[in-house]
Amino acid sequence: MIEGTLHGLMAITAPVPLGFLCLGVILGVWGGALPGVGGPSQLAVLLPFAMLMAPVNAIAFLIGVTTVGNTGNTFTSVLVAVPGGSGSQATVLDGYPMARKGEARRALSAAFMVSMMGGIIGALVLFGSIPVLKQIVRLFGSPELFMFTLWGLSMIGVLSSGAPLKGLTAGIVGVLLSTIGQDVKSGVMRFDFNTPYLWDGISIVLISLSIFAMPEMIALASRKRRVADVTDLGTTGLLEGIKDGFRHWWLVIRCSVIGCWVGILPGLGSDVADWFAYAHARQTEKNSESFGTGDVRGVIAPESSNNAKEGGALLTTLAFGIPGSTSMALLLIAFVSVGLNPGPEMLKSQIQYVYIIIWALVLSQVLASVLCWAMVKPAARVCFLPFYVLVPIVIALTLLSAFAAHFAMADILAVLALSLLGYVMKLTGWPRAPVVLGFVLGQKVELYLWLSVARYDMDWIWRPGVLAIGLLVLTTLIWPVWTRWRRRGLTVAEVV
Amino acid sequence: MRFAIKDLFTVLVIVVLAAAVFVASAWVLRASIAVLVLGSLGVVLASAQLLIDVFGAHAAGPKRTPVYELPAAEDPDVRATVRGAAEIWAWLFGIVAAIYVIGLPITLTAFVFLYVIAYHGSWRVGLLLSALIAAFIFGVYEEIMHVYWPESYLGGLLGWTW
Numbered sequence: 188m189i190e191g192t193l194h195g196l197m198a199i200t201a202p203v204p205l206g207f208l209c210l211g212v213i214l215g216v217w218g219g220a221l222p223g224v225g226g227p228s229q230l231a232v233l234l235p236f237a238m239l240m241a242p243v244n245a246i247a248f249l250i251g252v253t254t255v256g257n258t259g260n261t262f263t264s265v266l267v268a269v270p271g272g273s274g275s276q277a278t279v280l281d282g283y284p285m286a287r288k289g290e291a292r293r294a295l296s297a298a299f300m301v302s303m304m305g306g307i308i309g310a311l312v313l314f315g316s317i318p319v320l321k322q323i324v325r326l327f328g329s330p331e332l333f334m335f336t337l338w339g340l341s342m343i344g345v346l347s348s349g350a351p352l353k354g355l356t357a358g359i360v361g362v363l364l365s366t367i368g369q370d371v372k373s374g375v376m377r378f379d380f381n382t383p384y385l386w387d388g389i390s391i392v393l394i395s396l397s398i399f400a401m402p403e404m405i406a407l408a409s410r411k412r413r414v415a416d417v418t419d420l421g422t423t424g425l426l427e428g429i430k431d432g433f434r435h436w437w438l439v440i441r442c443s444v445i446g447c448w449v450g451i452l453p454g455l456g457s458d459v460a461d462w463f464a465y466a467h468a469r470q471t472e473k474n475s476e477s478f479g480t481g482d483v484r485g486v487i488a489p490e491s492s493n494n495a496k497e498g499g500a501l502l503t504t505l506a507f508g509i510p511g512s513t514s515m516a517l518l519l520i521a522f523v524s525v526g527l528n529p530g531p532e533m534l535k536s537q538i539q540y541v542y543i544i545i546w547a548l549v550l551s552q553v554l555a556s557v558l559c560w561a562m563v564k565p566a567a568r569v570c571f572l573p574f575y576v577l578v579p580i581v582i583a584l585t586l587l588s589a590f591a592a593h594f595a596m597a598d599i600l601a602v603l604a605l606s607l608l609g610y611v612m613k614l615t616g617w618p619r620a621p622v623v624l625g626f627v628l629g630q631k632v633e634l635y636l637w638l639s640v641a642r643y644d645m646d647w648i649w650r651p652g653v654l655a656i657g658l659l660v661l662t663t664l665i666w667p668v669w670t671r672w673r674r675r676g677l678t679v680a681e682v683v
Numbered sequence: 684m685r686f687a688i689k690d691l692f693t694v695l696v697i698v699v700l701a702a703a704v705f706v707a708s709a710w711v712l713r714a715s716i717a718v719l720v721l722g723s724l725g726v727v728l729a730s731a732q733l734l735i736d737v738f739g740a741h742a743a744g745p746k747r748t749p750v751y752e753l754p755a756a757e758d759p760d761v762r763a764t765v766r767g768a769a770e771i772w773a774w775l776f777g778i779v780a781a782i783y784v785i786g787l788p789i790t791l792t793a794f795v796f797l798y799v800i801a802y803h804g805s806w807r808v809g810l811l812l813s814a815l816i817a818a819f820i821f822g823v824y825e826e827i828m829h830v831y832w833p834e835s836y837l838g839g840l841l842g843w844t845w
Contacts, residue, residue: 352732356696359725363703366718375714378706408774409767411802575802576812578771579795583816586778586791587824596833599782603775615689633717 192314195542199550204247207240208547211251212554218252219259229256230517238524243543245525250547253514254306254501255555257493261298262559265291265486266569267414267581269400275493276623277465279399281478281485286414288481291567296428297483298490299556299563301439304432305491306552308443309450309498314545317506317534327452330647333635334656335452339459339628341663342466343621354618361625362632364389372637382597389601390592394626396585397605402613404585405606408578414570425563431483438468438484439491446492450499459631462624464492470666494552501548505529505541686737693733700725774798786835786843788824792817 198204218229233252237245257275264275265282278298285294343358367378368388379385407414432439442464449460468488469478478485503509508530510516522529527540534541569577589602612619639647647653700722707718774794781790792813799809824830837843 352728352735356700356725356728356732359700359721359728360696362721363700363718363725370710370714373711373714375710377710377714377718378703405768405771405775408771409764411763411767573804575799575804576808579798580812580816582775582778583791583795584819586787587820590787591824591828591830594830596782596787599779599787603779606775611692615692617692629717636717637713 191539191542192546194539195546198243198539198543199247199546201243204243204547205550207244208247208251208550209554211248212255212551212558213251215252215255215551216259216555216558219256220262230514234517234521237521240525242525242527242540245521246527246540246543247547249518249521250544251551251554253518254494254497254548254551257490257497258299258302258306258552258555258559261295261302261490262562262566265294265298266566267400267577268403269581269585270395275461275489276395276399277461277489277620278486280465280620281480281482283403283414284479284481285483285486286567286570289570290424290481290483291570292424292563293428293431294424294483294486295563295567296425296560297431298428298486299559300429300432301435301487301491302494302559303552303556304436304439305443305446305493305495306497306555307549308440308491309447309495310545310548310552311498312444312447312495313498313502313505313548316502317541326652328642328647328650328652329635329638330643330650331652331656332452333632333639333647334653334660336459336628336631336635338656338660338663339463339466339624340632341660342462342470343624350616350618353616354621357612357618358621358625361394361622361627362629364394364622365626365629366633371634384593384595384597384601387593388630389605389626390598391627392592393589393598393602393605395623396589397602398609398612398619398623400581400585401602401606402609402619404578404581405610406613407574411574413573414577424567425560428483431487435484435487438472438487441471442467442488442492443495446495447499447502449492450496451502452499459627460492460496461489462627464488466663470663498548501544505533505544508533684737690733690736693729693736697726697729697733700729782833782835784836786838787832788817788820791820 199208214229214233230249230252233248237249240248260270260275261278261282263269264278265286268279268283270276270279282294282298285291340358340362343354363378365388367385369376369379369386376386445464445467446460449463465485465488468484469475472478472484500510500515504515504519508519510519519529527533528537586599586602589598590596592598609619609622611617612622643650703718704722704726707715707722709715710718778790778794781793785793795816796809796813799812800806835843
């Protein structure tokens with residue numbers, strides 16, 4: 188095993204593969220930083236080139252492109268409240284307030300530090316769990332996945348502590364938005380208003396752009412000011428951010444494990460991992476009242492999980508040949524086309540490539556973070572640009588990203604309509620994030636519930652995994668009420 | 684009893700959720716169950732929120748911000764902010780109208796330039812930014828992604844193709 192690991196390291200650090208890795212990382216970070224460009228669409232464009240390469244070069248290039256998008260997309264999440272990808276939605280909640288306080292450099296630096304740490308932890312998990320993974324994943328069927336998504340939904344109530352009723356209702360609105368389009372179980376067209384555009388449902392890209400990015404840009408344009416409320420960028424942010432990563436090492440490890448686990452479970456993905464990690468941090472960290480107001484822990488939690496997720500996602504892709512996301516499916520196609528054979532067979536006859544993939548994952552995380560650190564200082568200046576420079580650029584890019592969802596004019600109309608919803612929610616004090624979380628989890632909850640009932644009738648409720656996660660859901664719901672009750676001596680009615 | 688303008692949004696949420704439940708009641712159960720259960724729950728929760736907002740005691744003290752929310756900006760001049768909001772929405776509706784008339788790529792490039800100029804930015808900055816957007820549209824969307832742009836009214840009239 189040690190010999191194989193060393194061979195893997197030597198193979199990936201040879202000049203040509205390393206060059207392809209660097210190129211992949213640059214493209215991955217660039218794609219992540221531009222909303223709508225990165226992710227599967229970027230990978231799909233690059234796939235034909237990768238298919239012509241030697242296996243080691245293709246691995247280096249594709250791992251570089253695929254696994255660092257979540258590092259690059261932190262820029263826009265922190266600086267202009269535009270989630271660059273689905274894995275950085277929760278980062279907006281504390282990253283953007285930090286930028287407004289003049290701590291953009293610290294937020295970005297901390298994010299890149301923990302992204303690297305999370306990515307490496309993900310790679311270590313990939314390395315260490317290959318022999319035991321088969322048994323663990325087999326324990327997870329649709330009932331357990333249903334309970335897992337239910338756990339995610341239960342976090343809405345916990346985290347909307349300033350307005351629990353509004354938070355839960357907003358979450359329900361999100362779930363109902365996710366039901367738009369054709370129901371795969373019955374073929375019924377739901378809330379389509381006889382409009383073919385709605386048959387496929389609304390894209391998550393449109394939801395996250397219009398619930399977070401557009402309302403913030405509209406607010407910025409209305410105030411006619413800059414993003415940052417302060418005039419100085421500060422000088423210590425970069426180092427402070429790196430220190431934050433080490434200072435909160437235990438949080439990084441916990442959130443990385445959450446990210447890994449979510450990555451392993453097919454169908455959940457990074458758009459859930461960051462929310463789970465954020466919710467976990469909010470629930471378990473001390474002095475959590477400062478979350479949402481520019482607390483660096485609110486950046487650290489989602490950023491460490493969304494990169495660690497890549498290790499978990501690669502695990503199921505390589506060990507079982509089951510891609511957990513669109514990007515992983517494309518990666519699988521590329522691997523097969525260059526002669527690799529992802530699945531149980533790969534762990535026997537092509538194990539040397541698995542070690543190369545693990546090293547490529549580690550090196551790409553390090554390279555991406557170094558590249559992003561180099562860009563922190565100039566990027567943070569975005570917060571000090573006048574509104575008339577920032578607003579038109581961000582709105583133009585947002586509309587282009589929205590258009591890229593289906594390449595239809597209706598995408599633009601949908602993003603504006605949803606932006607109106609997001610803006611009114613912002614004005615009236617309704618929490619917007621539960622809409623996104625409800626939307627992300629809504630389809631999965633419905634699908635896994637239906638699969639569970641169809642396959643096991645109602646017997647699925649008594650499965651040990653379901654009971655265990657059910658206990659977790661109950662704890663998530665009751666724990667914050669209990670602690671508030673004990674800490675402040677409030678009555679139950681006051682807490683609710 | 685205190686009914687504020689912002690409570691109208693809560694009323695709207697109740698109406699929309701109730702309408703969703705009503706529409707879903709016509710579907711087969713396997714398609715409607717989630718909407719029926721969650722929609723009804725949403726109506727109850729939003730109604731409770733409305734009752735609390737309208738009839739509940741409005742406690743003094745610091746305003747509690749929902750954790751899942753970005754802190755609202757402190758706007759010293761509300762009138763100017765309202766005017767600013769009206770302006771930006773007018774820009775957005777203008778963009779939609781312009782996209783139908785002259786097409787998405789030209790509209791966005793022109794919007795960036797005009798917005799900078801309208802708010803007293805320099806011509807040079809306006810030109811630079813619109814050139815950047817045009818380069819992005821042409822380089823990424825045209826050359827790499829080969830995007831098919833929806834036909835505009837003028838484009839159809841004059842035979843423009845992208």
